[in-house]
Each structure stands twice: as C-alpha cells, then as structure tokens.
Amino acid sequence: MRSQDRYAVFGDPIGHSKSPKIHQLFAEQTGQSLQYTAERVPAEQFTTAADTFFTQGGKGLNCTIPLKELAWGYAHHKTQRAQLSGAVNTLAVQDDGSILGDNTDGIGLITDLMVNHGITLKDRSILILGAGGASRGIIGPILEQSPQRLVIANRTVEKAVELSQLFSQLGEISGCGFDDLANRQFELIINATSTSLTGELPPLPENLLARDGCCYDLAYSNQPTAFVHWGLANNASKSLDGLGMLVEQAAEAFYIWRKVRPRTETVIALLNSQRGL
Numbered sequence: 001m002r003s004q005d006r007y008a009v010f011g012d013p014i015g016h017s018k019s020p021k022i023h024q025l026f027a028e029q030t031g032q033s034l035q036y037t038a039e040r041v042p043a044e045q046f047t048t049a050a051d052t053f054f055t056q057g058g059k060g061l062n063c064t065i066p067l068k069e070l071a072w073g074y075a076h077h078k079t080q081r082a083q084l085s086g087a088v089n090t091l092a093v094q095d096d097g098s099i100l101g102d103n104t105d106g107i108g109l110i111t112d113l114m115v116n117h118g119i120t121l122k123d124r125s126i127l128i129l130g131a132g133g134a135s136r137g138i139i140g141p142i143l144e145q146s147p148q149r150l151v152i153a154n155r156t157v158e159k160a161v162e163l164s165q166l167f168s169q170l171g172e173i174s175g176c177g178f179d180d181l182a183n184r185q186f187e188l189i190i191n192a193t194s195t196s197l198t199g200e201l202p203p204l205p206e207n208l209l210a211r212d213g214c215c216y217d218l219a220y221s222n223q224p225t226a227f228v229h230w231g232l233a234n235n236a237s238k239s240l241d242g243l244g245m246l247v248e249q250a251a252e253a254f255y256i257w258r259k260v261r262p263r264t265e266t267v268i269a270l271l272n273s274q275r276g277l
C-alpha cells in the first residue's frame with residue numbers, strides 16, 4: 001500500500017494548534033490522502049528537526065512562533081512575498097528536492113477581510129499595532145490593496161520605523177509609537193501584537209477608531225479576545241478575531257503542497273460552531 005504523504009506544523013508552544021484539524025478537513029473535502037501532525041520544536045532544535053523530517057520523506061511544513069524567521073533562513077529559495085517579509089510559514093519540497101519557502105499569512109488575512117467579511121482596504125486609513133513576525137507577513141499584501149495610508153505602531157518604536165522603511169517602495173507607510181496615535185483616526189485597526197494571548201491590550205487612545213470602522217485581531221481564542229472587546233466597546237461595525245485568517249493561510253499552504261484549493265467556509269463554520277460562535 002502506498003504510504004501517505006506527510007506534513008506537519010512545527011512550533012513552540014504547539015499544544016493547542018488547530019492546524020492538524022484544519023488540514024484533515026481539507027484532505028477529506030478534496031479527497032487527498034495525507035497525514036498532518038503538530039510537533040513541539042523549540043528554536044534551537046529547528047534545523048535538526050526539519051532536516052530529519054525532510055530526510056524521512058516529509059513533503060511540507062508549516063512553521064509558527066518562534067520559528068518563522070528560522071524557516072526563512074532554512075528555505076533554499078523563496079517566493080517574492082516571503083523574500084520581502086523575512087518570515088516563512090510554509091516549506092514545500094520541490095520536484096528537484098529543494099525546499100521552497102513561502103509566507104501565506106498575508107494572503108490569509110486579505111482573503112478573510114475582503115472575501116469572507118466584505119471589508120474594503122482600497123483608499124482606507126489602516127493602522128497595524130505591532131511590528132513582529134506577523135506584521136512583516138501582512139504589510140506587503142495590505143499595501144498591494146492601495147490603502148490611503150498604512151501606519152505601523154509598536155511598543156519598540158524603532159522596529160515600527162524600520163519596518164515602514166523596508167516596505168516604503170510599496171505605498172504610503174509610516175512607523176510610530178503608541179504615544180503618537182493621539183488625535184489620529186483609522187478606518188481599520190489590525191492588532192498584530194501578541195497582547196491578546198495574555199488578555200492585555202496595547203495602550204490605545206480614545207477615538208482612535210473612525211465611525212463605522214473595523215477591528216481585526218490576528219490572535220484568536222474560544223472567547224472574544226481583549227482586542228475584539230476593545231473594538232466592540234469602541235463601536236466597531238465589525239470586530240473580528242484571526243480564526244478566519246488561520247484557515248485561509250492554511251488553505252493557501254494546502255494549495256502550495258497539493259495543487260488543490262480547498263473550500264474554507266465550511267471549515268470556518270465548523271471551527272466557529274465548536275467554540276460556540
């Protein structure tokens with residue numbers, strides 16, 4: 001009997017990863033036979049673990065916190081979007097045995113915002129909170145949608161300024177600290193800090209969200225996150241978390257590996273029903 005193609009997500013922590021469930025649902029839906037597991041891999045063990053996985057015939061990996069920059073360095077070659085972002089969340093073995101690195105976080109977010117939730121980015125004023133690995137992955141795809149302006153605000157101000165300079169050739173972008181947000185307004189605010197993971201919020205001034213504006217937290221949880229609550233308290237017309245992005249970035253990885261595009265709406269609906277939303 002032909003053995004199943006093997007895929008995995010590496011990260012640390014990884015215990016509550018929904019990726020195995022998502023890829024299992026994609027495989028069932030598209031009639032693909034594959035195995036997808038979640039493995040706890042600390043940063044210092046990444047290269048050895050990835051080498052072992054691929055040497056033993058593994059076909060593709062997803063990489064999550066804290067491995068995306070290491071995965072970028074590990075890939076033999078990278079897509080343009082991964083090259084620019086400096087972070088890789090998907091590794092795929094190519095026909096010649098080389099490893100391709102891609103970053104599907106940005107397209108995952110854009111698809112969830114625009115297709116699943118009907119949120120327009122063109123000509124909008126957009127604020128991203130945070131300048132870590134997730135921000136790096138989403139800035140390029142957001143600028144491709146021609147927003148009026150994109151501001152990156154971060155606790156460590158230099159990182160926000162550095163990131164804005166890195167992407168400045170793609171559109172109107174600037175970086176600042178949270179203190180610089182006073183008396184400014186945005187139509188879409190995206191939380192790409194890791195604060196929701198500990199139930200905290202970045203320090204945000206009043207009236208930051210424009211009338212009818214939307215909020216999106218990259219983090220997700222079985223309960224509304226602190227930032228989703230903040231959006232609701234600030235009269236957001238939509239205040240969403242990142243579960244849809246998670247499923248959409250997984251669908252893009254699945255497509256890279258299997259050349260088959262799964263439908264995402266039923267998977268998102270199932271995961272939402274399992275968390276009571």
Ligand code: NDP
Nearest residue numbers: 130131132133134155156192193194202218219242245246
């Ligand atoms: P990183 O560790 O790379 O970056 C963390 C960011 O959060 C930095 O900008 C950091 O600021 C900021 N931060 C951390 N603590 C605080 C605090 N107390 N106050 C203010 N800012 C703070 O993480 P990632 O970028 O990889 O991930 C960010 C979030 O995005 C996580 O919640 C992750 O789960 C989520 N995510 C969701 C995805 C999805 O598919 N839905 C995909 C990818 C990420 P500083 O630079 O000053 O340290």
